[in-house]
Amino acid sequence: MLHRVEPYVTYGYPNLKSVKELIYKRGYGKVDKQRIPSMDNSIIEKVFGKYGIICMEDLVHEILAVGPHFKEANNFLWPFKLKAPLGGLEKNRNHYVEGGDAGNREVYTNELTRKMN
Numbered sequence: 001m002l003h004r005v006e007p008y009v010t011y012g013y014p015n016l017k018s019v020k021e022l023i024y025k026r027g028y029g030k031v032d033k034q035r036i037p038s039m040d041n042s043i044i045e046k047v048f049g050k051y052g053i054i055c056m057e058d059l060v061h062e063i064l065a066v067g068p069h070f071k072e073a074n075n076f077l078w079p080f081k082l083k084a085p086l087g088g089l090e091k092n093r094n095h096y097v098e099g100g101d102a103g104n105r106e107v108y109t110n111e112l113t114r115k116m117n
Contacts, residue, residue, distance in 0.1 A: 007102050012109025019064045021117055024056070028078035035078050047076060085115035 014022075029036040029043060036043060041055045051069040053059055062073040089101045105112065 006104075010101050010103060010105055010109070010112065012105035012112075013107055014064075014113060015107070015110055016060070016064055018110045018113045020060050022080070022113065023060055023063070023077070025117060026080040026082075028080070030076055030078050048072070082113075082116035085112060087115065 027039060029039045029047070031043065031047060039056065044056060044059055045054045048054070048059070048069070051072060053062055053069065053073065059073055059076075061067070062069055063077070067073075
């Protein structure tokens with residue numbers, strides 16, 4: 001399935017700093033199908049206490065490391081949109097290896113994430 005959308009999307013492997021920035025800045029929680037704007041540790045402990053996740057750092061670690069309760073942690077986070085990157089994109093029609101923007105950026109996805117956050 002990824003091969004079919006590869007010419008239209010860019011993806012890669014984010015590091016801890018990028019994931020932490022995204023969750024702290026753009027992350028909203030989902031409690032009782034309601035969007036909770038400020039995620040503090042008391043809300044996270046109430047929802048994930050039974051899984052051993054008691055603070056934001058534990059939630060970030062669970063998402064980044066794809067731990068045993070990744071599905072629950074991922075479903076808790078409300079989907080977020082990123083803004084257009086500062087400075088724009090290079091070429092939408094070319095693969096990243098060819099000087100474009102689509103395809104696998106591997107570890108270089110962190111630069112694009114910082115431009116879009």
